[in-house]
Amino acid sequence: MKNEIDWTLARKNFNPKTKQPFKRGRNWAIVAYPDSLPENWKDIIRQEPIAISPLxxxxxxxxxxxxKPHYHLLLSYKGNKSFEQMDQIARALRAPIPERVNSLTGAARYLTHMDNPEKYQYDSSFIETYGGFDLESCLALSTGDKRQALRDMLTFISENNIMHLKDFADYCMSxxxxxxxxxLLTERxxxxxxxxxxxxxxxxxSSNADKER
Structure with a gap:
């Protein structure tokens, strides 16, 4: 017999990746599983600024x-939220602990694997939003974002001594x-x-040749 989880109990603020507590932040992500979600789960989060991925x-x-089939839930607030506030929502959904999101655009695009062509591509028309979540602006990279991203790409190539387009393309797909x-790599x-x-x-x-002289 499986141990039943007591979803009323608050969970420890612990980031398994950094081994440190999550700091307060505006953007959070929750992974939810259909076989655990309560029947009225969308009613629970309908008032939150949230985007729900296709299944x-x-x-x-x-x-x-x-x-295991799952949903990615992305929440974006105007002000900072604590782990405890977000965990309350996650527990109401019977979901694993929430995690802070560093890149809202990246997380929004991951709802359908837009930047991960090696993964199954889900239809973005099936993304659901509630609470005024502005999906269109999240999915689009602004002109400034694209310029900065291109600078970052060139810096990455230089600092990592990338010498083959395939190696860089493979990284961009990862x-x-x-x-x-x-x-950015494939479109223009x-x-x-x-x-x-x-x-x-x-x-x-050329540098290697100079050293050998």
Whole structure:
């Protein structure tokens, strides 16, 4: 017999990634599972500024097995919220602990795996929003965001001595890549980045040749 979880009990504020407590923040994410959610779960969160992903029922684990179906919930407030406030919502949904979101745009785009082409691509038209959540502005990278992202991409190429476009493209497709990198690489900047990588390779080769003299 499985141990029943007491969802009325507050949970410890502990980030398993950093081993430190979550600080207060405006943007939070919760993963929820259909077999645990109460029947009226959408009524519980309807007043919150929230975006709900399509049901992720086609995700695959690294070993090829199917992941347990789940929803990604993204909450974005005008003011900071504490872990305890967000955990109260997560417990009402019978969900794992909430986690702070560093990039709202990245988290919004992850609702359908927009920047992760190696993963199943869910239909963004099935994203549901409540509480005035502005999905359109979250999904779009502004012109300033794109310029800064391109600068960051070039810095990454230089600092990591990237010498092949494939290596950089593989990184842009990975979960570690910042939001929008794959889009920027494939939609408009492929030729420029390819030439930058080529130039970086030539500079490294030239430097190595000078050292051998």
């Amino acid at each position: 992720h029922d086609k995700d695959i684990n690294p070993d090829g097995t199917k992941k 979960e570690e890549a910042p939001a929008g990198w794959f889009e 900047n492929t030729l420029f980045i390819k030439e930058y990588i080529k130039s970086n390779w030539q500079k490294i080769q």
